[in-house]
Amino acid sequence: MAQMIPPHDSLVKYDNPILVSTTKEKGGKKKKTTPSSLPPVERANTQTEDILNSILPPREWTEDGTLWVQYVSSTPATRLDVINLQEQLDRKLQQRQARETGICPIREELYAQCFDEVIRQVTINCAERGLLLLRVRDEIRMTIAAYQTLYESSIAFGMRKALMAEHRKAEMQNKVKLLEGEKEDLERQVSELTERCKLIKEREEERRKADAAKHEEEVTKYKKINEQLKTNLEAMLSAPQRS
Numbered sequence: 001m002a003q004m005i006p007p008h009d010s011l012v013k014y015d016n017p018i019l020v021s022t023t024k025e026k027g028g029k030k031k032k033t034t035p036s037s038l039p040p041v042e043r044a045n046t047q048t049e050d051i052l053n054s055i056l057p058p059r060e061w062t063e064d065g066t067l068w069v070q071y072v073s074s075t076p077a078t079r080l081d082v083i084n085l086q087e088q089l090d091r092k093l094q095q096r097q098a099r100e101t102g103i104c105p106i107r108e109e110l111y112a113q114c115f116d117e118v119i120r121q122v123t124i125n126c127a128e129r130g131l132l133l134l135r136v137r138d139e140i141r142m143t144i145a146a147y148q149t150l151y152e153s154s155i156a157f158g159m160r161k162a163l164m165a166e167h168r169k170a171e172m173q174n175k176v177k178l179l180e181g182e183k184e185d186l187e188r189q190v191s192e193l194t195e196r197c198k199l200i201k202e203r204e205e206e207r208r209k210a211d212a213a214k215h216e217e218e219v220t221k222y223k224k225i226n227e228q229l230k231t232n233l234e235a236m237l238s239a240p241q242r243s
Contacts, residue, residue, distance in 0.1 A: 011088055011113035012056060012120060013073040013081075020060075020067040049074050051127050055134050056116055077121035089114050108144075 049071075056072040089110060092098075098107035115137055123130025 012117045014070045015073050017068045017070040020069050048124060048127055052120060052123055055123060056120060072120055074124060076124045085117055
């Protein structure tokens with residue numbers, strides 16, 4: 001038989017546990033006599049207990065094969081009970097090392113128990129006020145749940161964005177490496193072409209000098225030939241003519 005651990009101590013005030021049965025039959029509840037002939041005071045107490053049980057359901061657990069149930073207390077609270085509740089809250093916050101600020105599940109749990117106890121105390125004196133506080137409590141819980149859902153979705157969204165950024169970062173790094181390789185290749189080509197242009201320029205300079213020297217040599221040669229022809233022509237013109 002599966003055994004449930006008895007519920008832990010709570011700031012909500014409960015009556016003493018009641019032995020229901022030695023099996024898992026959960027039909028054992030407080031015996032309530034609800035005929036219309038009940039006195040008005042007892043009838044009001046019964047209605048208050050029903051409202052309390054609907055707001056704060058009884059706790060049930062099995063221990064050594066027996067079923068126990070524990071109902072929330074319907075005893076009115078005094079000023080001393082409120083002071084003790086505040087002291088218990090402060091003591092439990094310190095014992096369980098709850099954080100003073102920020103998100104803390106322990107602090108949230110203890111304050112929720114404290115609020116439930118305040119609702120219990122108020123409901124005993126005025127059921128309508130207790131039901132109104134119940135609506136406030138449920139609205140707060142729904143708001144917190146909505147914020148938690150929003151927080152979890154934002155965390156998931158942030159994780160997706162972080163993974164996408166990491167993936168994009170890896171792609172960009174690979175692209176940078178590729179571009180750096182292309183840059184080095186282009187720089188090598190530029191260096192080779194610069195060296196080739198330098199060699200062509202030097203070779204053309206040497207060829208131009210050689211052509212200039214050859215041209216100068218030919219000019220000198222033709223000048224000499226011209227001078228020789230001029231001398232021969234003058235010699236022929238100065239020779240005496242035969243009659």
